Amino acid sequence: MKKYYLLLFCLNCCFSAFSQEVTKTDKTAFQAGEQITYKLKYGFFNAAEATIRVENSPVKFNGNPALHIIADAKTAGTFDVFFKVRNRYESYIDQQTLLPYYYTEDRHESKYRHTDKVTFDHKTNIITADKGKFPFEGNVFDFLSAYYFARNIDVSNLKVGDKLELRYFLEDGIHSLGITFLGREKVKCGLGTFNCLKFNPTIIPGRIFRKNSKLYLWITDDNNRIPVKAHVELIVGSLVMDLSEAKGLKYPLNPIKK
Known part of the structure; x- marks a missing residue:
């Protein structure tokens, strides 16, 4: 597994923790103007930072207003010297259903470059991406x-012990991620200590992860439902993603x- 997959994996798991098969509430947990920032640490070292923000989109899809979500991820400190990452991900979603209309990514990871443009047609059930069409x-x-x-x-x-399943499209197809609910805990992050829901997404052993490596994710047990911390074990050491800033929230944190 290349290094850039490790960073993307940690960001993905923090951004997407539940299955689309469960029931959506009528109350929306976020609003345009929200901005959330995470720091990724490897041991004592700051490895990367990711910022996600929500804006009202000037572009309509099928005549419907949309929200524009932008996520920027970049390496920091020593990691920025030896393996520079500058990634941007964007998604346009329906304001009511929250289903995606259009997604783009522009990844710059050391010498690696990758872009993709993805259209979701929920009437024909066809995803169109740079690598083809996917029913x-x-x-x-x-x-x-x-997320x-x-x-x-x-x-x-x-x-x-309840198990959920996430289905998402990334680069070359539709993937599934199994997630187990572990209960409730109090968790400390960069913005304080919060009552949280704890989850365990499944990971696949390989060159980065041990056979028994675990990934844990904590999400605020309130109206915001914001991931505040994630911890994943590696063959050598571990990575921690920590909430460092949150502003423009719909509900008080x-x-x-x-």
């Missing part, structure tokens, strides 16, 4: 739209008072 059934997302759809899922009936 699908049910709701399929890009990882950005999956925002996930924040609006009804989790009130989740029980410890209330850390636990000491």
Whole structure:
């Protein structure tokens, strides 16, 4: 597995934690103007930073207004010297259904370059990308739209051990990610300590991950449903993604008072 896949994997898992098969609530957890920033650390070293923001789109799709989601990811510190990453991901989603209309990515990872343009046609159930056309059934997302759809899922009936499945399109096809609900915990991040929902997305062992490597993800147990921390074990060391800034939120972000 190349290094850039490791960074993308951690960002993807933080951005998309639930299955599209569960029930969406009527209450929207976010609004245009929201901006969230994460820091990725390898041991004591700052490895990367990712910022996600939501804007009202001037472009309409099939006459419907859309929200424009933009995510920028870049390496930091020593990692920026030896393996420079400058990635941008964009998704246009329906304001009501939160399903994606259009997705783009522009990845610059050391000497590697990759771009993609993806159109989701939910009437014909065809995804059109740079590598061809891909039929699908049910709701399929890009990882950005999956993240925002996930924040609006009804989790009130989740029980410890419940398993969910995420389906998303990335680069060359539709992929699935299994996720297990582990319960509720208090978790500390860069913005304080929060009551959180804890999940365990499945990972595949390889050159980066051990056979028994675990990935854990914590999401605020409030109306915002924001991922505040992720931790993944590697063959050598571990990576931690931590919420460092959140502004323009629809609901107050209330850390636990000491």
